[in-house]
Amino acid sequence: MLKKILIPLLLFICSFANAETIKTDVLVIGGGACGVAAAIQSARSKVKTLLVEPGPWLGGTMTMGGVCVLEGNRDLPSGIWGEFRRRVIDYYRPRLGYDTSQNATLRFEPKTAAEILKKMTDTVKNLTVKLKTPWTTIKKDGTGWEVEIRVNGETVTVKAKVVVDGTETGEVALKAGAQFVTETTNVTEKASDEIGDITWIAIIKDFGKGADKTIPKPDGYDPAFYNYFKGKDIKQMLKAIEIPNDKYMLNWPQGHINPSDLKPENQDQLYQKAKLRTLGLLYYLQTQRGFKNLGLDNQFATGDHLAFIPYIKESRRVRGMVRMVQDDILKPYSRESKLYRTSIGVGESFYDNSFALTYAASPRDLTIEYHSPYAIPLGAIVVKDLENLLVTEKAIAVTDLVNVSTMYPSVQMTLGQGVGATAAYCAFFKTTTRHLNVRVIQGEILDFKGYLVPFTDISQHDPHFRAIQQICATGMLKGVQKVDGNSIELEFDPDGTVNTDEVKPVLDEFYTRAFLWFAKEKPGDKLTLGNLLYFISDYTLTDPETLENAIGKSWKTQFKLPGELDTKRPATRLEFAVLANRYLNPFGKTVDITGKAVN
Template sequence: MIKKLLAVLFVFNCTLSFAQTIKTDILVIGGGASGTAAAIQGARSKLKTMLIEQGPWLGGSMISGGMCIIDGNRNLPSGIWGEFRRRVRDFYSKTPGYDTAYNATLRFEPYTGAAILKKITDTVKNLTVKLNTPFTGIKKDGIGWDVSVSLDGKTATIKAKVVIDATETGDVAAKAGETFVYGFDSKKQTAEALAPDNESSQLQDLTWIAILKDFGALADKTIPRPEGYDATAYACLKGKNIKQMLNDGRLPNDKYMIKWAECGNQFPVTADNLKPENREAFYAKARLHTLGLIYYLQTELGYKNLGLDDGFTTPDHLPYIPYLREAGRATKGLVRMMLDDVYKPYDRESKLYRTAIAVGDASPGQHYTDANAPKINYPPFPAYGVPLGAIVLKDLDNLLVTEKAMSVTHLVNASTMYPSVQMAIGQGAGATAAFCAFFKTTTQNLNVRIIQGELLDFKAWIMPFTDVKPTDPYFRAMQQIGASGLLKGVHKTEGNVTRLLFQPDSLVATSEIKPTLEEIYTRGFLWFNKEKPGPVFTVGNLLSFISETTLTDPHTLEIAMQKAWKEQYKFASPFDLKRPVTRREFAILANRFFNPFARSVDIAGRMVN
């Protein structure tokens, strides 16, 4: 009997030990916009993926933080972000007054966004999601990592080949040993023309958002007077157009997102406030500040009919987390994304645009209650690509960072931190992690083109060309030619927005393509010396170059191309060797026949021989 009991206990202990150690290819820590997208992509790339989130919802700032009016990337519906966007629009398509236009600002109720993300993740094979699961520690294990978490109230170890730190505050990378910089970089440090002369630790304010619901004119939803309430803190609102401010934050079903500047619910934050040991007490003060604003709105401004929506299950019905715009940024990324990578991507010595794994266009915000904070006069902000090296840590193999911990400058973070941009970045991080896990390698041996190719397979964008829609059958060809640098995007400013255009119907200038063709192809220099094409490249020039690089008989190629021109490629213009070739025609045929995208580039975007 004793022997049998000992045997049972032995089996039980083995089972318990097994349950406390979990193995996975990819571990994503943090279920925000980037973390959720990273986990989805990692799993869709057929790698075993686990996502842990310390809160009850996925979505981070965008959902758990109530930031549910999304303007950024509305012209760039890349991959998983585009999928989420479509699902939200489909959900509300029959809601009266809901704007379902292609590039309309996205508006949704937070719990609807959470339900949509849950539905997506529930249907992804190879993906395990654990909510209410705090991260507690991390240590290196060979080329992978051992991560400690609190799972169902017990400590568990997750052994992962690759870890993605998608926390809002870079907690995982910090515990792994990464160092961070906070606030403004100086002009001397980054050589950015818009940077202030002196560095500053000043962070953008956070906002503890509130979601209010209109319960009808006769309703009284006044909350109890918050602790420490001071009406003078919100007095500047008496001169504001409150109805317009509410309308700007309008959500479906008579709800409003309250994210007000100045004496609204912005709240100053410091690096010290964000330390794990100080965070809880600081966040409690920020919540009280927002509750004070709601109480002021109800009692001083007469909006008793507006009450806190009960979608969040917190005791005060405020979101689970704040909308945090800035935290510590990694100091040791493989590359550091600068403002010139946004405004002048083609003029830089490094060609980081060639390594992009995500796209963004969010206008940079400047949210400071401190009147002495530096004010940056950003010119109209262009759409841009996010380089692969900005999410990779130089000294910590197989640990990737997203959210505010990326290797970018303060001025760039003001855009890349935006939730829809982060969802695109997260997908890029997921594909990068999948590359390392699949090939059993480290982040020191990344293949940019393979990672980008995987992203394109899953409908993600690597070039922010807003005039080429993803429904175009040759969308990928134009993305790949753009990423090669053979045909460069053109900035076009409209008001406060600058778009990056491919201009597919424009003509191809010989001076634009010659440097890259000679850089990529050894026979290119000889061809240009022999053919001496004019200022505008023609269909005949293109066919001649294809013949030269593929060693195809010119006459045979011409006959085949004439037949395929309309039947296969669906070109609208006539086949005429003397006619100038359009950028669309050039991109499709170049991608098909001599494929410059296949040429490897390093992490700085330089061609690899």
């Protein structure tokens, strides 16, 4: 009888204990654009992943924050970002007039995007998502972490091998003891403690001619603050921030703030001022410009009809293993460090039309130089001196001029895939962020259709996509810049010919006998297919004639190359990429966190 009582009691005690402690490989705290992509990729990489989000939706800035007009990465549908983009387009495709072209600005209703993200996570094995689940504490647990979360009002301990800080402003890393860099350098190169604009977004709707949706005058309203809009074509400006179903994304910046403004004791005042500025803009449009038909949409089901969270464009940035600076974008190949070789995410230069109603009157206008698309290095997400803690969003280790683009939701979603692959690497191989294998992590990103190099002319459907990405991630071939209006695209240019001076430095760096080969063969300015085959023959110790015959037979069938093998003509960039990747495998050469080759 006693045995029958004790066994159920022990089972009850064990089940209760298990409910109080959750063990997982990867814990992602914060379901913003980067956090949700990191969680998806981590789980797809076959490690147990838990995503906790304090709010009711996934998506962070682009859903709960209302940033629902996305210009960035339109030409770079990398991995999970590309998947999300396709799902949004497919959802709105039946709607008359919705632009479904490949590089159209992505526009959506925040709630719809949140639902799409939830459906994406629901289909991923190894992934558990807990919404409305805040976290309270974090502390080190060996090489991993112990985090307390609140589930249905109860405290639950999570033990994780790796933690990803998916919050908008690096809150987890701060509590974990990470060091941060808050000083910025503005366009005049003067040091400043200010960080980026804070905005509180509203979704407004056109309720039709004759409707009067005028709101009560906001506290502290001053029409002079909106003088910029006098004489402006408001209808034209609204087109830039239009989203489906006759709605618009409206925001007005609070202005640059100091880190102290984000402290809990100061947040309420800061946030209220930001809300009043946005409401003031709507009131101005209704009463001064005659747009009474524009009213607040109840998109978020909040009491004031504004977004759940503020949109903070810039915040404290962590001290990472490396720091990405503007020269890593403007001249990545001429720097001593070769951070482009460690790419785990990509971004592109773009003109941010979606904020046409905000930037012009911002207290500190930033005129950022148009630049080439860029790669985000692995070391920028790795917290220095704290093992197995990765950061995302505005907390990554970049300068403020780099943050102007990397903070953007579509760029962060692209980066999130790299963050997830990095977290999964540490968990799967039972190692730490001190011992990252750059090429293995990048290989995982490529396996799931992510970009390492931001080429706009080579799609993921191209049979040579991977070979081109791998060769160019080494720097052996470099992208070709193409100016397109106000932006610059980076193209691979597959039909272009290969300059000997371009490939020689990397061949010399990766292959010990390369300098002897160049001294003996003395190739001309243009590297011929014969030169390339001779180099491969020398490196692989293969008979030249045997190699040429084998490549000739496989030219169209295996390698899927156009034309015919002619050893006398200059090699095209495509031919070089495919053959060098197959026979020389420079991507297999180990590089460290700075991109330096490790022989």
